[in-house]
Amino acid sequence: MRALVWFRSDLRTHDHRALSAACAAAGKDGVVGVFLLAPAQWREHDWGGVKVRFILRTLRELSAALAKLNIPLIVERADTFADAPESLAKIAAKHRCAAVYCSREYEINERRRDAAVEARLARDGVAFHSFDDQCVIEPGAVRTGEGRFYTVFTPFRRAWCRVVEERGFVAPLPTAPRQARLDVAPSPIPDSLPGFDTGVPDNLWPAGEDAALARLREFAGKPLTHYKHHRDFPALDGTSRLSPYLAIGAISPRTCLHAALQSNDGKLDNPAPNRAGQSTWISELAWREFYKHILAGFPRVCMGRAFKSATDRIEWAEDRGLFEAWCEGRTGVPIVDAGMRQLRATGWMHNRVRMITAMYLSKDLFLPWRWGERHFMQHLIDADFSQNNGGWQWSASTGTDAAPYFRIFNPISQSRKFDPSGDYIRRFVPELADLDGGEDGPIHDPTALPELARARIDYPVPVVDRAAVRDRVLAAFKGVA
Ligand SMILES: Cc1cc2nc3c(=O)[nH]c(=O)nc-3n(C[C@H](O)[C@H](O)[C@H](O)COP(=O)(O)OP(=O)(O)OC[C@H]3O[C@@H](n4cnc5c(N)ncnc54)[C@H](O)[C@@H]3O)c2cc1C
Missing domain, CATH: 3.40.50.620 (HUPs)
Known part of the structure; x- marks a missing residue:
C-alpha cells in the first residue's frame, strides 16, 4: 500500500x-x-x-x-x-x-x-x-478537574507538567528509514510567489531542519543556562530564536523539550538555582502549548472575536494616521519605534518588545488590537495564528491574562528597565544613537531634552500624550466590565 x-x-x-x-x-x-x-x-x-x-x-x-x-x-x-x-x-x-x-x-x-x-x-x-504533532501534549488533553479548558496560564502549566510526567516523556522519534527508489520525480520549488515579496535578507534566517537543529544545539549550551536573566533584554541575544522554525514545524516541540530536559536533570521544573534558565525556557514552551489549547477550546478566537466577549463592545479609535505612525516606527516613543523597525528589518521582534508595542497600540493609541494583530501576521517570519492572537489579546486585555484590565505598561519605564544602556534603541533608531542611556538617559524619552538639543535630532515628538489617553482606555474597559 x-x-x-x-x-x-x-x-x-x-x-x-x-x-x-x-x-x-x-x-x-x-x-x-x-x-x-x-x-x-x-x-x-x-x-x-x-x-x-x-x-x-x-x-x-x-x-x-x-x-x-x-x-x-x-x-x-x-x-x-x-x-x-x-x-x-x-x-x-x-x-x-x-x-x-x-x-x-x-x-x-x-x-x-x-x-x-x-x-x-x-x-x-x-x-x-x-x-497530533504540533504540541508535546495535544490541545484538549490538559483539563481542569471538572473537565474544562484552562483559561489562565499558571494553572495550565502545572497541569501540563503533570500530564507530561504521567504519560512519561516520549523521546523524539528517529528519522524515517530510507526506502527503495520510486519512479516519481520531485517537483521544482518556486523561489517566490507573486504578491509575497520581502525585504528581509535570507541570511538572517537559514532555512530547514538542519538549521533549526543547529540553532537548538547552540542555544541549549550556555544561552539556555542564562535564559532566565537574559530573556527580557532585547539588546542581548538571550533567547533561542526558534519560533520561526516551530511555527512551520521545521523542528518539533518534543525535540526542543528533550534538549531542555537533558540539561535540566530530566526535570520540567527544577528548583536548583543553576537550572533556572532551563526551567524558565520549558515554561515558555508551555506558553506556546497554552495558546494552541485556547485556540482548540475557544474557537471564537479564530473568528475575529475577543476571548473576553464583553470587550468586543469596546469602540476603539479607528485612526489610520496613528496606525501608520505605529507601523512605520515613528510614534516618538523610542522603544516602540525600535521594535516596529526591528520587525520590518528582520521579520522578528523580541518578546518583551512585542508586549510593549502591542500594549502601546491598544492602550495608548487605543487602536483596534486586530489592526495590530494583522500587521504582525503580515510581517512576522514566525507568524502563527494561535501565538499571535494570544499575544495580542493578552496585551489588549481582551484575552487570557490573569491580571485585571488595567495592566498598562509605561513604555518609557519598560525601556529604562529592559534596555538600560539604550543599545537596542540605538540599533534600530539610528537618529537617537548619540543620546545617553542609563537610568535617566534621554534615549528612552527624548522629550526630556532641553529644547535646543531636541531640535537638533530628526525624531518625532510623541504622537499622543500618555497622561491624557490613560483615562480613555480605563473608562472604555470600565464601560464593558
Ligand atoms: C503581541 C504578540 C504577538 C506574538 N506573535 C507570535 C507569533 O506570531 N508567533 C510566535 O511564535 N510567537 C508569537 N509571540 C510570542 C513570542 O513573542 C515569541 O514566540 C518569541 O518572541 C519567540 O522568540 P524565541 O523563539 O527566541 O523564544 P524563546 O524565548 O527562546 O522561547 C522558546 C519558544 O517558546 C515559545 N514562546 C516564548 N515566549 C512565548 C510567549 N510569550 N507566548 C507564547 N509562546 C512563547 C515560542 O515558541 C518560542 O520559540 C507573540 C507575542 C506577543 C506579545
Whole structure:
C-alpha cells in the first residue's frame, strides 16, 4: 500500500509521527510527500512575504532531506483550502496511494479543510490518517478537574507538567528509514510567489531542519543556562530564536523539550538555582502549548472575536494616521519605534518588545488590537495564528491574562528597565544613537531634552500624550466590565 504524506506546518523529517507511521504502513510500496501551495488562502490568512519565502526555502531543504530517503516531494498549487480535496484526490490517484497521512492543524478553516479532504478521499476508498504533532501534549488533553479548558496560564502549566510526567516523556522519534527508489520525480520549488515579496535578507534566517537543529544545539549550551536573566533584554541575544522554525514545524516541540530536559536533570521544573534558565525556557514552551489549547477550546478566537466577549463592545479609535505612525516606527516613543523597525528589518521582534508595542497600540493609541494583530501576521517570519492572537489579546486585555484590565505598561519605564544602556534603541533608531542611556538617559524619552538639543535630532515628538489617553482606555474597559 503506497502512502501519501501531506506536509503542512510540519516541514521536517525528524520526529514526525505522520511520516513515521506512513513509512511503517507503506513498507516496500513506498511513501510520496506532497505540499500544496495555497497563495490565495495564505493571503486571506494575512501571511506575509517573509513567512512565505521562509516556507519556500524550507521546502527546498525538506525536498533534499526527503530525497536522501528516496521520498519524492511533490509541490502543487491549490490556491485555496477549497481546492485541496480535489488536488489531493488527483495526486493520490496518480501515484496509486491508498492512504494520506498528515499532522493535525487546529484552526477552524484548517479543520474544515481536513474534514472535506477526508470525505473526498473516502469516495475513492483512500484512507485519511491524522496525528497530533504540533504540541508535546495535544490541545484538549490538559483539563481542569471538572473537565474544562484552562483559561489562565499558571494553572495550565502545572497541569501540563503533570500530564507530561504521567504519560512519561516520549523521546523524539528517529528519522524515517530510507526506502527503495520510486519512479516519481520531485517537483521544482518556486523561489517566490507573486504578491509575497520581502525585504528581509535570507541570511538572517537559514532555512530547514538542519538549521533549526543547529540553532537548538547552540542555544541549549550556555544561552539556555542564562535564559532566565537574559530573556527580557532585547539588546542581548538571550533567547533561542526558534519560533520561526516551530511555527512551520521545521523542528518539533518534543525535540526542543528533550534538549531542555537533558540539561535540566530530566526535570520540567527544577528548583536548583543553576537550572533556572532551563526551567524558565520549558515554561515558555508551555506558553506556546497554552495558546494552541485556547485556540482548540475557544474557537471564537479564530473568528475575529475577543476571548473576553464583553470587550468586543469596546469602540476603539479607528485612526489610520496613528496606525501608520505605529507601523512605520515613528510614534516618538523610542522603544516602540525600535521594535516596529526591528520587525520590518528582520521579520522578528523580541518578546518583551512585542508586549510593549502591542500594549502601546491598544492602550495608548487605543487602536483596534486586530489592526495590530494583522500587521504582525503580515510581517512576522514566525507568524502563527494561535501565538499571535494570544499575544495580542493578552496585551489588549481582551484575552487570557490573569491580571485585571488595567495592566498598562509605561513604555518609557519598560525601556529604562529592559534596555538600560539604550543599545537596542540605538540599533534600530539610528537618529537617537548619540543620546545617553542609563537610568535617566534621554534615549528612552527624548522629550526630556532641553529644547535646543531636541531640535537638533530628526525624531518625532510623541504622537499622543500618555497622561491624557490613560483615562480613555480605563473608562472604555470600565464601560464593558
Ligand atoms: C503581541 C504578540 C504577538 C506574538 N506573535 C507570535 C507569533 O506570531 N508567533 C510566535 O511564535 N510567537 C508569537 N509571540 C510570542 C513570542 O513573542 C515569541 O514566540 C518569541 O518572541 C519567540 O522568540 P524565541 O523563539 O527566541 O523564544 P524563546 O524565548 O527562546 O522561547 C522558546 C519558544 O517558546 C515559545 N514562546 C516564548 N515566549 C512565548 C510567549 N510569550 N507566548 C507564547 N509562546 C512563547 C515560542 O515558541 C518560542 O520559540 C507573540 C507575542 C506577543 C506579545
